[in-house]
Amino acid sequence: MVVLFAGCRQDDYVETIGVCPLVISTDPTNTANSVPYNKVITATFNEKMDGATITKSSFLLQLGTTLIDGDVSYSDSTAKFTPKAILEPFTTYKGTIKNTVKDQAGNVLQKDYVWTFTTMPQITLVASPIIGGIVVGGGAYAIGATVTVTATPLPGYAFVNWTENGTVVSLVSSPLRVNSSETANKTVEVSTSSSYQFAMTAANRTITANFMLVVPGNFAINLSSNPAAGGTTSGAGSFVENSTRIVSATANTGYTFVSWTDGGLVVSNSNTYTLTLTANKSLVANFQINTYSLTVSGVNGTVAKTPNQSVYDYGTIVQLTPTPTVGYSFTSWTGDASGTSNPLSVTMNANKIIAANFTLNTYTLNVTATNGTVVPVPSQATYNHGSTVQLTATANSGYTFTSWSGDATGSTNPLTVSMISNKNITANFTANATYSLNVTSVNGIVTKNPDLTTYASGASVLLTATANSGYTFTGWSGDATGSVSPVTVVMNANKNVTANFIVTPAQGPGAINLGGAAIYTVLSKTGISTTVGSAITGNIGVSPNAATGITGFGLIMDASGVFSKSSPSSLVSGNVYAADYAVPTPANISTAVSDMETAFTTANGLTTTVITELGAGDITGMTLAPGLYKWGTGLLISGGGVTLTGGANDTWVFQIGQGMTVANGAIIHLAGGAQAKNIFWITASNAVIGSTVNFSGNILSQTLISLNTGAVVTGRLLGQTAVTLNAATVIFPQ
Numbered sequence: 001m002v003v004l005f006a007g008c009r010q011d012d013y014v015e016t017i018g019v020c021p022l023v024i025s026t027d028p029t030n031t032a033n034s035v036p037y038n039k040v041i042t043a044t045f046n047e048k049m050d051g052a053t054i055t056k057s058s059f060l061l062q063l064g065t066t067l068i069d070g071d072v073s074y075s076d077s078t079a080k081f082t083p084k085a086i087l088e089p090f091t092t093y094k095g096t097i098k099n100t101v102k103d104q105a106g107n108v109l110q111k112d113y114v115w116t117f118t119t120m121p122q123i124t125l126v127a128s129p130i131i132g133g134i135v136v137g138g139g140a141y142a143i144g145a146t147v148t149v150t151a152t153p154l155p156g157y158a159f160v161n162w163t164e165n166g167t168v169v170s171l172v173s174s175p176l177r178v179n180s181s182e183t184a185n186k187t188v189e190v191s192t193s194s195s196y197q198f199a200m201t202a203a204n205r206t207i208t209a210n211f212m213l214v215v216p217g218n219f220a221i222n223l224s225s226n227p228a229a230g231g232t233t234s235g236a237g238s239f240v241e242n243s244t245r246i247v248s249a250t251a252n253t254g255y256t257f258v259s260w261t262d263g264g265l266v267v268s269n270s271n272t273y274t275l276t277l278t279a280n281k282s283l284v285a286n287f288q289i290n291t292y293s294l295t296v297s298g299v300n301g302t303v304a305k306t307p308n309q310s311v312y313d314y315g316t317i318v319q320l321t322p323t324p325t326v327g328y329s330f331t332s333w334t335g336d337a338s339g340t341s342n343p344l345s346v347t348m349n350a351n352k353i354i355a356a357n358f359t360l361n362t363y364t365l366n367v368t369a370t371n372g373t374v375v376p377v378p379s380q381a382t383y384n385h386g387s388t389v390q391l392t393a394t395a396n397s398g399y400t401f402t403s404w405s406g407d408a409t410g411s412t413n414p415l416t417v418s419m420i421s422n423k424n425i426t427a428n429f430t431a432n433a434t435y436s437l438n439v440t441s442v443n444g445i446v447t448k449n450p451d452l453t454t455y456a457s458g459a460s461v462l463l464t465a466t467a468n469s470g471y472t473f474t475g476w477s478g479d480a481t482g483s484v485s486p487v488t489v490v491m492n493a494n495k496n497v498t499a500n501f502i503v504t505p506a507q508g509p510g511a512i513n514l515g516g517a518a519i520y521t522v523l524s525k526t527g528i529s530t531t532v533g534s535a536i537t538g539n540i541g542v543s544p545n546a547a548t549g550i551t552g553f554g555l556i557m558d559a560s561g562v563f564s565k566s567s568p569s570s571l572v573s574g575n576v577y578a579a580d581y582a583v584p585t586p587a588n589i590s591t592a593v594s595d596m597e598t599a600f601t602t603a604n605g606l607t608t609t610v611i612t613e614l615g616a617g618d619i620t621g622m623t624l625a626p627g628l629y630k631w632g633t634g635l636l637i638s639g640g641g642v643t644l645t646g647g648a649n650d651t652w653v654f655q656i657g658q659g660m661t662v663a664n665g666a667i668i669h670l671a672g673g674a675q676a677k678n679i680f681w682i683t684a685s686n687a688v689i690g691s692t693v694n695f696s697g698n699i700l701s702q703t704l705i706s707l708n709t710g711a712v713v714t715g716r717l718l719g720q721t722a723v724t725l726n727a728a729t730v731i732f733p734q
Helices: 515-519 585-604
Strands: 023-027 032-035 040-046 059-063 072-076 078-083 092-097 113-119 122-128 133-136 146-153 158-163 186-193 195-199 205-213 218-226 231-234 237-241 244-251 255-262 265-268 273-275 283-289 295-300 300-305 317-325 326-335 344-347 354-361 367-369 372-377 388-395 399-406 415-418 421-431 437-442 442-450 459-467 471-478 487-492 494-501 520-524 529-530 539-542 577-579 610-612 627-631 635-637 644-646 650-658 660-662 668-671 678-684 685-687 693-695 698-701 705-707 712-714 715-720 722-725 729-730
Touching: 032 722, 040 092, 059 078, 078 113, 122 133, 133 205, 146 158, 146 205, 146 218, 158 237, 186 195, 186 399, 186 698, 195 218, 205 237, 218 244, 231 283, 244 283, 265 273, 295 317, 295 487, 300 354, 317 354, 354 520, 367 372, 367 388, 367 487, 372 421, 388 399, 388 421, 437 442, 437 459, 442 494, 459 471, 459 494, 487 494, 515 520, 515 585, 520 585, 520 722, 520 729, 529 539, 577 585, 585 650, 585 678, 585 715, 627 715, 668 693, 685 693, 705 715, 715 722
Parallel strands: 032 113, 122 205, 158 218, 218 283, 295 354, 367 421, 437 494, 520 539, 520 715, 529 722, 539 577, 610 627, 627 650, 635 660, 644 668, 650 678, 660 685, 678 698, 685 705, 693 712, 698 715, 705 722, 712 729
Antiparallel strands: 023 040, 040 078, 059 092, 072 078, 092 113, 133 146, 146 195, 158 186, 158 205, 218 237, 231 244, 244 273, 255 265, 255 283, 300 317, 317 344, 326 354, 372 388, 388 415, 399 421, 442 459, 459 487, 471 494
């Protein structure tokens, strides 16, 4: 079975079966340091491998470009490389697993796996001269390890100092100690104590113990520190017999000088000791490590010390672990420590007093209730540990409390909650019996809030009645009463409710009877003219003038001779009539014109409840209710337009003593259901409708009616002289 395994690598590698082999760990790890010289190098795979492919040619160890000789073996997913010789100190080696190794299914490692590591640095000790003394403490050390080297002079020699990083110099006999300036350019003095202690650095180091030959007549002073880390000494060397010498001791940080001893006997308690040299001297500077006390405290909690001692040596690291009492939390350290580390490591370099601070826990209580309410007592944002809260659940109408869930159980009500943690509790309510609500409405609509199929017992439903245009809501019947809308119905049974509406009585002077003129959208006595771009829905006609008075419509006579059609037909959707067309058109259109004149006279003669001279002839921006309006002068409607608000059956009649001007862009707004067919504009002179006007209503003019570019009129144009349209639209009012 061969499958393409895209997870192995992003190319056309074909995997035989299974997973891709990977190196998942090495020992030493990549970039490890302080690796022992005799380390066995291992590489572990993510699966069992074909051991035959893991050989000296596929598992390499190199120093630079030089291959290291070794034995390679494989067992249980791990390959081993055992060098035949110990590794070099503080040297970086490179390990490589070649991509020729395979797993047991034949899958190869996708690419060479390479890593590096560095061996331990080494301390090399040299005695100068070699016969001058014995040095111990050299060898391999991990970086950061504490190293103690000791120099012991042989008979006839005295220890002088430790030096590093220079040429080894044999120090000759001198009546005085060798001055360090003599070798300043060759060696660096690092200590004058025969016991020298230091931390291992990341480098190989060669340190020389310098000894001085004690010539006849001289005696040696050999100095050492106890312990070696306690401090340093000065004053050692070879000196003339009976000379007076001063030796001194300096304590390291964390130590205190105690005494000088010679052969175990205390010879001085001062760190400087003056002696007369009558024999070889081996003096020991004794130091005592400082000890410190650590006092810890914690209110509402405890603090554990590891190690737990009454006093601690200088440099001891003590781990402090705070444990709060139940209901409290550790928050911080104060005193000789700060911060919030837990546990806290304290280095003992002084007497210390440390307090662990604990704070009482507070918790939140979140209560959820749907179809009911829950009252907590006390009601707080948070609660102290151990406090109690009483929860009382109250069901909404139509529901019953049934149980608690979340961080509470059962059905006890009220419920007492002990606050020992943050809590989320839900009060559960169950709906009682459900009922249906059927609402009937004619000539109006009723909205239900909420609008549901069924309602729980006791639920309240808000019913709002809205009448259709031309109708008025009068009241409720069935399972609701009264005339107020909205009304609230409480669902305690199945219910049937009817909203009642009546026709709204018409307001205004009433509609004007147009007689035979009513079937015309445009009717004129002298002529109708248009430009390209006009559109008229309905019929147009001229009488007593002949069809020659109708221009711009491209008239095409019907075969009957009774009417004609416009070309294109989009100019006039209906028929075109003229006084010179075939019978019965002359009589019919003559009657229509007569009825138009009668309608003008009737409308202009209305006097009941008339509103006169409103706005001094300028009604721009006004809102007008249904009614009869009259002006002795002309009427102006500017760009702000006018609003007519009323019901679908309400009427408006405007008696205008002179002409009517509707400015460019003006709009006749209709509100509340008002209809264009119930609006009548009666003008004794010209009616001029400006460009892009949106006009509503029937215009009855004794003279010219003019529509400018882009004007739209919803209504009739009934002119006793001419009617002109300039790319305008007239829509028959329905």
